[in-house]
Amino acid sequence: MKWTAVRDIFERIAQWSDKHSPQTLFARALLIIVVPMLLLQALSAWWFYSQRGDNVTNRLAILLVRDLRLLISLRSDFPDDEHRQWILRRSAQDLLLFVSFRKGIVRPFKEPEYFDIVAREVQGALNADLKRPFFLDNNIGGGQLLIEIQLPDGDVMDVLVPHVRLTFGSSFAYVLAQLGLALVLFGLAIWFMRRELVPIEHLGVAADALGKGRDVPDFAFSGGTREVRNAATAFHTMRIRLRRSIQQRTEMLAGVSHDLRTPLTRMKLSLALLPDSPETRELAGDVDDMQRMIEGYLAFARGEGDEDPVMSDLSEILEDVAAGARHGSATLEVAWKGDMNVELRPIAIKRCVTNIVSNAQRYASEIRIEAVRGRTAVEITVDDNGPGIPPENYEDVFRPFFRLDQSRNAETGGVGLGLSIARDVARSHGGEVTLAPSPLGGLRVTVRIPL
Known part of the structure; x- marks a missing residue:
């Protein structure tokens, strides 16, 4: 019990210091160096006097x-x-x-x-x-x-x-010498710490870019500590493996797509040659459903991984999505605030927003799309006045092939991949897709894309 109490005390001290300490590694490392140096200077001055x-x-x-x-x-x-x-x-x-x-x-x-x-x-x-x-x-x-x-x-x-x-005349000179020495040591500490932390900052920028789905050029650290160089090497190896994995998945899915479409095409051709009857129409419908499910699955698994991020005008993408969706019966409004020039994969983002809008069109008569640029991200919100989704099913609808019963069933919807693909696209940009009740009475879907 005694050691537990001591450990709890040290844990509280550690939590307090973490809360009140600087948040950057450079500031904390500098504090670790400067505080002992100042204490040493203060003790030496006290001893001297x-x-x-x-x-x-x-x-x-x-x-x-x-x-x-x-x-x-x-x-x-x-x-x-x-x-x-x-x-x-x-x-x-x-x-x-x-x-x-x-x-x-x-x-x-x-x-x-x-x-x-x-x-x-x-x-x-x-x-x-x-x-x-x-x-x-x-x-x-x-x-x-x-x-x-x-x-x-x-x-x-x-x-x-x-x-x-009654006094010795070297006290002022001693104070100046102490201050001068402290400034010199402080300057050297800043220089060394900045030199050691620059590779870590570069590594953090590279990891952030990789998490946002952007291309990360090859890099190597000639300086820095051995641990930093090892971390950079491990990151470089991870990036190569991820790129290789995505490439292998794309090549495999291309082969699967060809292998699955070929027999479906033969089946459709055979059904076209048969006399028209309720049975052939039913079989043709089943084949169309199979083809639609296969296309949806391949689109979900492929995830637009082969598209490179470029500076794009998000407002034009939203206008294109709205133009394609206005052919339906629902009324649709588009608005945006701030600079909409964002580095992203335009085809993937268009597909993400299109899936969300198409999903809303099936159940709503009024849809509103709005994009707002913040300090760190762009948020795209799609509101509708449909029946909405129960809050307890918010995470379920992102599962592949998951479809809600009753209002959002298979007869009115697709195969249950629209929101899954939308979240996959957003996460490939380092963002997220979340659900919430809409001010219009239906569902609000928010797509967050970090800058």
């Missing part, structure tokens, strides 16, 4: 207190005015300490107004080594620190200490 910075400042503070003790000793040993001026002059020139003496008492001690490393280290050094009343002010501005020290003779020594005496 907390260890080296504190140590250097502490030693400089101790040296400052020793210089202050020296000045106090000199002031005590040479109290006359001439030596006092000499002490003030030499402390400013040689020790970088600006000293003045005055009568009075040191202000009561209090903590510095705000925390900083310099004030903390100076305060610690004064407490440890000076052993005299003092006051520390780190809020006077000008990059200086004010120290007031009570002298043995009752005077007060005021010392202005520039911060340069």
Whole structure:
């Protein structure tokens, strides 16, 4: 149970990170590289300032207190005015300490107004080594620190200490070096990741084109990792096998078509030579049904696989379909929105829409065809006012040779391949055919063709 709870926690963390992480492989890989690099930079900067910075400042503070003790000793040993001026002059020139003496008492001690490393280290050094009343002010501005020290003779020594005496001057250079190094490493990481991911992007484009039924030229990756090259080789082999399989299927179906049509032709010729009678008419009807079923099956199995995609005007295809369907009794409207120039197989798409419209003509008196171009796909909708199809049979009607009883039976319909062929054509373009209730009261068939 304990390990199960731990695993559940890690699973939740993984789900949260997947939800909030970038969605591209390039961004995620870059994040994997950049985050540890930034953490390393932050840790090194923290170590630099907390260890080296504190140590250097502490030693400089101790040296400052020793210089202050020296000045106090000199002031005590040479109290006359001439030596006092000499002490003030030499402390400013040689020790970088600006000293003045005055009568009075040191202000009561209090903590510095705000925390900083310099004030903390100076305060610690004064407490440890000076052993005299003092006051520390780190809020006077000008990059200086004010120290007031009570002298043995009752005077007060005021010392202005520039911060340069208590800090090391390489901090700014170190920060610049860290930033420069981070930018260089970041640029190299971007360059390497882009170089490694370009073959993957090309492979994705090729796979997308293959899924949409478009021709994919031969390609090879000279660079990239071994795994990417292996994936490209496997994809290339798969494409060759698919092309070979389609070619073999087409050749086989051509032979089957010839073998089946020949005896049917002989049967039709023999029936034509027989005297006209109810029996011969019934046999001729059976032969026509057989020929129609064979043609439908061959059309479904062939699937227009030998047609190459070309840039076509979809609006012209829809107008051609509508012109052929207006000979029936149903009224038909055609409309479209957006640019209808799409790369597709025009004969196959025309056949797909024709099957859908023909199916609607059998049961409806009003048909509406509309095409809309979106950002990623073109959707063709065919609405009718017929009896429709129960929602539980939406997927069944796409099965080959499936026919609904009652309204959509064999006497009013074909052999049950119209929608199967339509979906096969759409999927060969990387799209789909779906069914839904129509605003006209019948069935809505939507054909989605990706761009």
